[in-house]
Amino acid sequence: AQKITQTQPGMFVQEKEAVTLDCTYDTSDQSYGLFWYKQPSSGEMIFLIYQGSYDEQNATEGRYSLNFQKARKSANLVISASQLGDSAMYFCAMSQNLDMRFGAGTRLTVKP
Amino acid sequence: EAGVAQSPRYKIIEKRQSVAFWCNPISGHATLYWYQQILGQGPKLLIQFQNNGVVDDSQLPKDRFSAERLKGVDSTLKIQPAKLEDSAVYLCASSPGLAGTIETQYFGPGTRLLVL
Numbered sequence: 401a402q403k404i405t406q407t408q409p410g411m412f413v414q415e416k417e418a419v420t421l422d423c424t425y426d427t428s429d430q431s432y433g434l435f436w437y438k439q440p441s442s443g444e445m446i447f448l449i450y451q452g453s454y455d456e457q458n459a460t461e462g463r464y465s466l467n468f469q470k471a472r473k474s475a476n477l478v479i480s481a482s483q484l485g486d487s488a489m490y491f492c493a494m495s496q497n498l499d500m501r502f503g504a505g506t507r508l509t510v511k512p
Numbered sequence: 513e514a515g516v517a518q519s520p521r522y523k524i525i526e527k528r529q530s531v532a533f534w535c536n537p538i539s540g541h542a543t544l545y546w547y548q549q550i551l552g553q554g555p556k557l558l559i560q561f562q563n564n565g566v567v568d569d570s571q572l573p574k575d576r577f578s579a580e581r582l583k584g585v586d587s588t589l590k591i592q593p594a595k596l597e598d599s600a601v602y603l604c605a606s607s608p609g610l611a612g613t614i615e616t617q618y619f620g621p622g623t624r625l626l627v628l
Binding site (some may be wrong): 432437497 | 545553555557560601603611616617621622
């Protein structure tokens with residue numbers, strides 16, 4: 401069964417610095433997709449970035465990049481130049497076949 | 513383009529009462545999902561529709577939860593009777609393609625349910 405692990409319950413980062421949020425996954429399938437979502441206190445899940453299992457290049461979207469290491473089954477999110485508005489819960493998710501499974505999340509706090 | 517709409521945003525009920533949540537997905541999206549998110553956890557899929565058909569409801573507690581998407585557009589999730597452990601945020605999401613394709617799901621703001 402697929403499993404998503406986020407080992408950092410909480411992270412702190414200074415404003416304008418970069419931060420890496422860890423995510424590892426477990427699957428025996430070759431075809432899958434990896435996603436990161438942001439959930440502010442308002443509750444809505446906001447899509448940030450996607451990486452396909454066959455993509456050779458790491459995905460980037462503005463200040464977000466995904467450090468995809470397929471052999472290690474990791475898909476870490478890197479946020480560059482952190483902003484106060486980046487303070488939120490961040491969820492890693494994996495989709496394959498009919499299913500999307502989420503990790504437990506990491507709470508990121510950006511300090512001024 | 514309008515996002516996924518959900519109502520109500522908040523609901524407080526007593527145990528053994530019934531409650532219903534409504535979701536209107538992004539226009540044209542074929543697949544609709546309902547998730548339950550308990551405090552401190554990631555969302556867990558309850559049910560998935562493709563148009564008006566159920567694709568996966570393996571994690572839906574069918575003795576008390578039901579859901580429908582009759583015309584293949586908006587959807588209703590019902591709990592009857594509610595238990596204390598049903599207190600959670602109920603998230604609706606939609607995606608444009610057919611079920612089983614790997615694509616981004618777009619989420620609504622959620623309904624926060626508190627069962628007393």
